Amino acid sequence: MKSSAGYSQYADALITPQFGDRLIARGYCDFVSGDITDTDYTGDLSKCGDQITYFIEPDVEIHDYQKNGVVKPQELESESVTMVVDRAKYYCVKLDRVDEKQVCFIDDWTNAFLKRASYNMKRLIDPEVLMRMAIETAPTNKGMDAGKESQSQDLGEIGNPVPISALNIIEVLTRLDVVLRESCRWEDGAMFVVLPNIARNALMASDLKAAYLTGQAQSPLLNGKFPLVIMGFNVYFTDMVPKVLDVATGKQAYWIVAGNRKATGFAQQLEDHEIINMENSFGKYYRGLWVYGSKPFLPDALAALYATF
Template sequence: MSIVAAAGYTQYADALVTPLFGDRLIARAYCEFVCGDITNTDYNGDLTKHGDQITYFIEPEVEVRDYQKNQRLTPQELESETVTMVIDRAKYYNVKLDRIDEKQIAFIDKWVDAFLERASYNVKLQIDPDVLMRMALQAAPFNKGMNAGKQSHSQQLGEYGNPIPVTAANVIEILTRLRIVLREACRWQDGQMFIVLPEAAESALMGSDLKAAYLTGMSQSPILNGKFPLQVMGFTLYFSNNVPCVLDTATNTNAYWIVAGNKKATGFAQQLEEHEIVSMEDSFGKYYRGLWVYGHKPFLRDALAVLYARF
């Protein structure tokens, strides 16, 4: 609204003062994605040409028995365990732009580039929580719950109705529980382990001993620069707004399904990413559209551990 004119002075806003429209687009906020960093994408090449699924064999388990001199040996028949990844996800966008609008919009190139970039972003916004939730659901049963641990069954990682409270006082101990569970499953591999934390976890980490620079090996405390060490307890830390969050009705709190594990545990394959511009048949204009076809699957279920927690 224009500045109000004093009494007796002509208001020119409606006639002579014309509004301006800048050719700079105000960028929306963009979250970071973690799917590409915590999955194994080596399977992309196997599915780029054709097929809607691929099956892999898991290395067989070999029994070792005691031996006595001259005893008759018992042969073992190996079991062929397989796992199948299906290309069962597809996303698309389809934007209509009339020819007249395309001609009259002064900054049309920036406009088109902006909505194409946003389309790619919004697809990723749906992929990340989908992958994380499947990891949580399909992780090995002994790597989650209140009696986690393949050997000890002693680690409390939470369950629906009983989310583990994570605070500055216990966050390091909670990460240790996840480490124990994955080591008991013999799936620990230095340099390959990750954990995806919600942004809400930052308050616990900032209040923990990790705030001391001399404990993290960093030149400054995270309190000063807002940066955490890339690795804590052997886990590469990722923070994401896409960590699955549910309302735990039993406790009336928001609880998170936090996944930790080996980056090689889950396969991800994008079979098709296609963008095209198509002329309208019944009008003057174009369709800007894109299609993503992909699939993902936890191959090594015991290489994933799940913490059900609240902050």
């Protein structure tokens, strides 16, 4: 602190700045890719190869039969789907030997940036996986006439997003339910929906604010907690839901994905971290590499909602 005019200024010469040995933590949000995909495929790609192909269960046609009728054999078609490990991300941090020695809390510093590197990588994966799921969702499970049987469920499309509010959010979730059931992909306990955090506004003002309707001891109005399962969906909230500016409406629109967690395969083939001595200087490089891929194997086990809030 500066002294008044005419008095000695000791601040710059005698008072030593102090640095705390604790790091101020950054914010950490949740990531969802691991919970909404099937990661069993990692084992098949852990040894070698950059892609893996699986064959789809063959379909058999059923015909009416009449006595003495001619039976026509069916030739089965061999359908397959391939997941390619085609994504990679890295980090590389330089740390000089002098800094390594002089920074008093160097171990905490190092552990902190390594933790942050791993977190930032996972955060980048979520929007990639969710967007791919939305794009590759079966045509019958998205759009303004979704539904394999009824073609009656409006899930929105570019230029015509579904406006979601407290009045209709439960009904809109029901549309996703109907679409997935019409695809015969509903499996109790395995279904999910990924909502943007802004959806909390609509849910909090909907009928779910009443404790007796949620089965919880307290209303979400008191504790801010929604049921983990709504309309049979395991609900995940994240700020990584893919969003775009819908030009026709001038609003931010979200691609909300719902479905069976077995629908999409995810494989992390390589996660490597290493410390390397610098060649032309004293110090080290801390670096890491992730190699991974994802693929919706069952497009009709997903449903994509294009909506605004």
